[in-house]
Amino acid sequence: MAKQLNYHTLREIFTRFQDSEPEPKGELNHVNAYTLVVAVALSAQATDAGVNKATEKLFQIADTPEKMLALGEEGVIEHIKTIGLYRNKAKNVIKLSRILVDQYGSQVPCSRAALESLPGVGRKTANVVLNMWWHYPAQAVDTHIFRVGNRSGICPGKDVVAVERAIEDHIPVDFQQHAHHWLILHGRYICVARKPKCKACIIADLCQFEEKTE
Structure with missing residues (x-):
């Protein structure tokens, strides 16, 4: 060191x-705060290019928590199965979408602690979202x-x-x-x-x- x-x-x-x-x-494609959270969560142990390829069609049909929930876990899997750990990631995407709808009025929270409470969202993911969406350093x-x-x-x-x-x-x-x-x-x-x-x-x-x- x-x-x-x-x-x-x-x-x-x-x-x-x-x-x-x-x-x-950042090199992850997204259209709003929600799709940014999903993209960063999907990027764990995967390349940004691979995630972008998988989410291109996914985000066209599911760019809100409600639409993602309507798609369902199996529907998410169909879009992201080229990404590593896709089954667990699909499960987390559905879980975090449910929490956003039930607890945050479908809005992505702008505190690190609230973001880290979402399934599949660790400190790194939370910091990416805080930086890229809310321009917090x-x-x-x-x-x-x-x-x-x-x-x-x-x-x-x-x-x-x-x-x-x-x-x-x-x-x-x-x-x-x-x-x-x-x-x-x-x-x-x-x-x-x-x-x-x-x-x-x-x-x-x-x-x-x-x-x-x-």
Whole structure:
């Protein structure tokens, strides 16, 4: 694990990220807060591209909790069976849809605790929804951010909560709205797991990773 980078280095890193991609976006397709919750819940142990392919037709016919309940668990399975753990995920989608209708007037709640109370919605999913839909600077730490944070020293931590805390505590606040998107994209396309593309990295000179590739 690299040491935590200092404030000035972090500001330079995120200035470069911002210059390169001023408005980074999440890659999961959605049409409203409800479909965003469903898409993120489905994305656990699956790729965004795979989820988008599965939800393209699903969201055309079920973009509200009521429509999803009308479709039923077997109907959801028919659309998402190309995704890993699809049976359990379909069950969770139906359960969370029922809770939204019964307890929240069919509206997606905008508190982390309320979101985390929904079946299939963990802290990461809740933070994605808070960030992407309500523009709250919540940090959704996935495997990409965990890897980049610890390799580079941007946000090192022993677990995802520690990395999330490192982002909130150390990254300048004016970059926090988009921080997790920049880090995810950097981990997905540049600082990849096996052979990081250090030659193409815009922060290579500031990164503490000792095993940089040529």
